[in-house]
Amino acid sequence: MSHYQGDDAEYMEDEYEMEDVDDDMDEEFRAREMGSDSDIDEYDYLNNKVADTSAADARNGKDIQGIPWERLRITRDVYRQTRLEQYKNYENIPHSGEDSKKDCKITEKGGLYYEFRQNSRSVKSTILHFQLRNLVWATTKHDVYLMSHFSVIHWSSLTCSKADVLDVSGHVAPTEKHPGSLLEGFTQTQVSTLAVKDNLLVAGGFQGELICKHLDRSGVSFCSRTTYDDNAITNAVEIYDSPSGAVHFTASNNDCGVRDFDMEKYQLSKHFRFPWPVNHTSLSPDGKLLTIVGDSPDGMLVDSNSGKTVTSLSGHLDFSFASAWHPNGVTFATGNQDKTCRIWDVRNLSKSLAVLKGNLGAIRSIRYTSDGQYMAMAEPADFVHVYDVKNGYEKEQEIDFFGEISGVSFSPDTEALYIGVWDRTYGSLLEYGRRRNYSYLDSFV
Template identity: 40%
Template sequence: MMADDTPTFISLPHLTKYSEEAQNKPVFEDNIITEDMCIRGIDMQGIDWFKESMTRDEYRNQRIKEYETYLSCKSDDEDDTLEEQIQSQQTKPVAKNEEYYTFRSSKINEPCSIGHFQLRNLVWATNKNNVYYICGDTVRQWSPQRQKSAQVMDLSTANTPGSISCKITSMACAQQVLFAGGFQGECAWKALDLDSPIQYLSNANTASGITNYTDIIRDRKGVLLGIVSNNDATIKCINLTTAQIQKTLALPFAVNCSSISPDQNMLCLVGDSTETHLIDANNGEPIAKINEHFDFSFACCWHPDGRTFATGNQDRTTRVYDVRNTSSALHVLGSHVGAIRSLHYSNDGQYLAAAEPIDFVHIYETQTYNSSQVIDMFGDIAGVSFTPEDQSLFIANTDERVGGIFEFQKVEEDPIFYF
């Protein structure tokens, strides 16, 4: 990934939010918008389209027309060869009119942020009432039930002996542990117990050791590990109990994302390369190398079945593979406007969520990948997260005026009765 952290965000105009009613009461209190309000016609982002100079469709078309996706492999601004290759990709025709998750609520103006414009895995829902996200160089927790947020980790200053301040670029929350990675390879973590101290580790091998992606697992022996994908072309396994690096795997390129298989035998990894690598998680030995993408990848994940995995790339595609035959992708799924920067399978494996840098989150059914839902909003997407039981999907949107935390709830299928 780029060491330069200058984001290439597309700015939103001053969209008009709903004003006060005649009784001098706000249309929605505390910037909370609910499902019932949305049914009554209030936009889920609080945008008053009746006061805009453009309709929502007109504004959507303008956003798509003006957006320029970032390509790392483009050698010359005047050279359109790469763009032509990307546009000529054969992507799978997918129906986009399904509704697997329906809008439940949003907290508008809840400040979410992005540390680096290419890194968008910055929201984790540990359950339906605890959602963790980045705000500047702090991690905050949002509770939909209490409709309140609170700071749970502050890395903006080093104000105690042994502490580290850092610019947060990655974050994970699992196994009752919160873990954050920084712009110069710093790592910080703490148990979700509010009284527990923060532990720190600086692990970069070079000045460009950005912590691109983090995950938390328990190995087969029950040891709690932080899996860190670094810009210094390494993956590090950190023992979160001893605060020691337990294992380092060296790779031929900066690693932007890695995902361990459900049986913990294989690592899928992507980075500053068109290649996707499968390696033995125990010794780092290569298992397979795939080279079908046209640019750098920033997302990958395993299906819970342990056979299927997906990769997300700046060539505007998600590619789905079967580990038993990696010669070509099973499915090539196209985006609307930009790179696929965040990928997550639901825990039951029924759905795959794929987030673009702005405006769009795709939810694919994974039986055939023939159908999908497209969540359409306005603003930069910081991340997406299913809850462990898959009943909710959370999206963090960083726009200062109409962004925030958005919750979508799973649509339950009607029961089938047999007589």
């Protein structure tokens, strides 16, 4: 991945912020301050906060993000077209997005698999590196963990409340003693990636930091630094249960390494090296294969025990930043800066099974539901695509909004889908609920 650090937020603001809308909003608010008596439904002055948008509000015509299009000089359709025309997709290999179009599958739009429930603008999801977008994790249909400035926070959609879980703005040190743990801890960690599963939270940092916290315990359990190289960014973390039942996690790093940590013993158990920086790693459901993608158009499928390459994955035209296995263990997906997500079948890896196309830019995050029915792929901004997997990716639901995407996550029971939106004005957490067909109940009416 590109070795940017301090200027990433500025890069995204300069390139991708909703400048036209923000300018109009500023003018609108200045007019009100000068004595306008227009109704102001954007703000809850009693609680001094921006009002959220509920499903009922959306059904009554309110924009899901609370953008008052009716009061602006630009319509939503015009602004959407402007974004499609002007958004600059980041490419390491020039013209990869344009050149990939010829391989893409034509899909039918209009699917409705997840319905809008709530937009929570009091939850400010943030990003530190523009290429890394795995900063939102749902552990139940009501519980979400995400990065917000310098803290990992917990959001409960049930009580509409948030709480700090891990504040990294100051000094963080382990409260437990384990061999190999850095007892001195870290100061002002810049979190580049995050993973949360069951009761374990792992945050990775720009300097190779790894901070592990059990959610059912106070304090931090374990701290480690993967490398002291200058190019040490932790690009991705995946938590999994080993065949023995022990909890492990893999860390993918810019130093070309993938490291496996045993959280029962709190120690490094495996360390594999590859020819290029590794941006994402995902483990097959049976624990035997690792999908490795990074700063190369080609990915790899490797043996999870030895790290030896089983086969290469050829087809993408740029660097990849996302991967995910279908629960059946037969197919998996990879996301690339060439604006495509490729679906692969382990029984025939000579070519990809399908090539799915984004609208604006790179596919930076991919998630499957635990039942394998749906797959979500997130672009850098504005669009999350949800595909009907069991019907061959022929139809999709296109979730359309405005803002950079910090992460996307299905709840383990598949009932909820959360999307983190990073924007100075309209940053929020979007919640969608799985649409169920209960028509069989009509027979009882």
